[in-house]
Amino acid sequence: MTSSPALTVLTPVYNGAAWIRETVESVMAQAGVAIEHIVLDDGSTDDLTGALAPYMGNIRLERHANMGEAATVNRGIALASHPLVAVVNADDPVLPGWAEAMTGAMASDPALAAVYPDWRKIDAEGATLEDVRCAEFSLDVAFGQHFCIPGPGAVMRPALLGNEKARDPERRTSSDFDMWLRLGLRGPIRRVPRVLATWRQHAGGTSTAARGRAMAEDKIGTARAFLARSDLPPNIRALGGQGLSAAYVNAAMLGLRAGGIPVSCYVFASYWHCLRWAPGVLRQQRRSPPHLLYAAAQPVSGWLHRAASPFLPGRFRHGAMLAQRFGR
Secondary structure, three states: OOOOOOEEEEEEEOOOHHHHHHHHHHHHOOOOOOEEEEEEEEOOOOOHHHHHHHHOOOOEEEEEOOOOHHHHHHHHHHHOOOOOEEEOOOOOOEOOOHHHHHHHHHHHOOOOOEEEEEEEEEOOOOOEEEEEOOOOOOHHHHHHOOOOOOOOOOEEOHHHHOOOOOOOOOOOOOHHHHHHHHHHOOOOEEEEEEEEEEEEOOOOOHHHHOOOHHHHHHHHHHHHHHHOOOOOOHHHHOOHHHHHHHHHHHHHHHHHOOOOOOHHHHHHHHHHHOOOOOOOOOHHHOOOHHHHHHHHOOOHHHHHHHHHHHHOOHHHOHHHHHHOOOOO
């Protein structure tokens, strides 16, 4: 007998056989909630079938030719049996109590568009790197500071988007952020202040592998597409210049970690769209001239920083710089 609404969990996976067992078992271990778990194989070429064989009685496996994460998630939502849906990536297991806490929060207020927990960053072996306490959701902050506030473990009501697809396939690296912006127009999004999900940092992860010029352009395109909507409330419309400015800053900051990004052009565009941001910007989202100068001077700045790092305090070393989060 369950005490919370039923939940559909979608796990899109492409060559994730190394991680999928741990994630499936973490969903199977959830108590108090009836869960439909759909694993969507996006054209994997590894032994995903073998990895999932012991769990076929607990999951529904759907296969298709490779079409990308956004289209795969949209297909999963179309297949979902329940109005509450969570996307749990193949390498990001959830923690005990996650499903009951998330669905309970959604049941407590039928107007909610989504809820999201705090989360744990883990390494490739599953060891804890840090616990991340999320900000409370505000559409003003999300758009005006280009800040994707919900992280792993979120549960949503995709039906609130009407005829719009939850994930826009044109936003290949920012489709989650784009979705949260649009869902934020449909209803409140609430934080559940408990560490209940994980995000795994490893070399093959999408967020690591996808950094570069395409990701930078995607950030700018996401902000422009959102600003072009006809249904924006006046307070969000008024943030248009700052929202575009913040998107250019976040695009420029990718130059810390990837080459081929026109950092100087993006910095100029940021100040062109909004010379002075409104007060109250979150510390990690501020437009920092030293960081932007560092990014613009890459790769030389990186070489010099790495050479000097052994003589610097830990928080000023090269690795600490790259570990900083911008836009998350």
